[in-house]
Amino acid sequence: MSFTQFSLDSRLEAGIRDVGFTEPTPIQQQAIPHVLAESDLLGLAQTGTGKTAAFMLPILQRLTQGPLRQVRALIVAPTRELAEQIHQTAVDLGKYTKVRSATVYGGVSKKGQIDALRRGAEIVVACPGRLLDLAGEKSIDLSKVEVLVLDEADRMCDMGFLPDIRRILKLVPQERQTLFFSATMPDDIRELADDILNDPITVQIGMIAPAKTVSHALYPVPNGMKKELLFTMLDEMATGRVLVFTRTKRRARFLARDLDKKGYKAEALQGNMSQNRRQKAIDGFRGGQYDILVATDIAARGIDVSEISHVINFDMPDTVDAYTHRIGRTGRAEEEGDAFTFATDDDATMVRDIERVLKTRLERRRWPEFDYGSFDPEKALVPTQNNGSTRDNGRPNRDNGSKSHGNYSRRSGNKRGSSGRRQRGGRTSSRGQG
DSSP, rough: OOOOGOOOOOHHHHHHHHOOOOSHHHHHHHHHOOOOOOOEEEEEOOSSSSHHHHHHHHHHHHSSOOSSOOOOEEEEOSSSHHHHHHHHHHHHHTTTSSSEEEOSSSSSSSHHHHHHHOOSSSSEOOOOHHHHHHHHOOOOTTTTOEEEEEEEEHHHTTTHHHHHHHHHHSSSOOSSSEEEEOOOOHHHHHHHHHHHHOOOOEESSOSSOOOOOOOEEEEOOOOOGGHHHHHHHHHHHSSSOOOOOOOOHHHHHHHHHHHHTTTOOEEEEESSSOHHHHHHHHHHHTTTTTTTEEEEGGGSSSSSOEEEEEEEEEEOOSSSSHHHHTTTTTGGGGGOOEEEEOOOOHHHHHHHHHHHTEEEEEEEOOOOOOOOTTTTTTGOOOOOOOOTTSSSSSSSOTTTTTTTOOOOOOOOOOOOOTTEEEEGGOEEETTTTO
């Protein structure tokens, strides 16, 4: 099966070939015909399934006909990183057309965005806050919007954007095509979908659970040993690009710094960084300048890097949905990936919640070359009596390790210098290479 089945414009087929797409993913096979038919669509899909191209290709096909230099497609996303990813997909797939795309989000100057809108763009990819700001200033005209896309609607709800979404709905024409994508369907998201979709087609691909190509494992460990365990694992296992998640911005910053000191090409990605620095970190990770990206949940969505071999949860996420979206950064486009989660006894209840969603028991592992001292991983993760609550918000020492950064002992023989880090398949590459 190929993209030719959709009878797309030859210019779009050229763009598809340039980006290296060969066969449509399951969500693309199911969604593209309905979006081309201008039906409303409810897409239930996890990250990494190819949903961006599933709505972008039909939108580009539609916009190759009709007037140019007015906003005809509005795509609303929860984060700047995801907005940039969607925008880049529009640019790459539409490179041989005359269709233009522009991004609108906070954290950067309005001037460049207003200038891009004045030059004319058929597609606008926006975060809710800045979009409403520009609409209030009459700097953007949404009266000609033909297609509205709400991407990762559950995440927007989690971030408190639901009131903003309802305000945006009042700014676009009632007669429009609406595409609604979400990985999960809590009650408020289901209510919103029911309100705004008109006789929608529902497409469901692997809802909630991460990609089946991802292998999951737990590594029980005390909080104070997490950093040393991470260093040991990275020294000894073959990896491609590695995405490490921490719970706090401070820990992400210090952990990336310590990895860099040990000779790894590592960078942090966290909310206190400017948008330019955040984008530079993502681009560097995508382009191979960095092998390891240490991130807070700001990066759980919006990083489209197909070569991520491992996601390591240095800290357990706060929700099952957050786990799903973190893990969705690996195993993309049906490639294999590994998801390792460091877990303390305090995480036992969350582990059970994750296992209930995955419908399988997560394998508990002991890293064979690591000295756990008196700690026994096989006896860890025994649930405590907490009356069924998901998380003890008063858990102590949640940021241990970041406060004592640098106070780790180096294991003899494991320090990596310019000789490089082992890659997947046993290959070795120099750290100095891009």
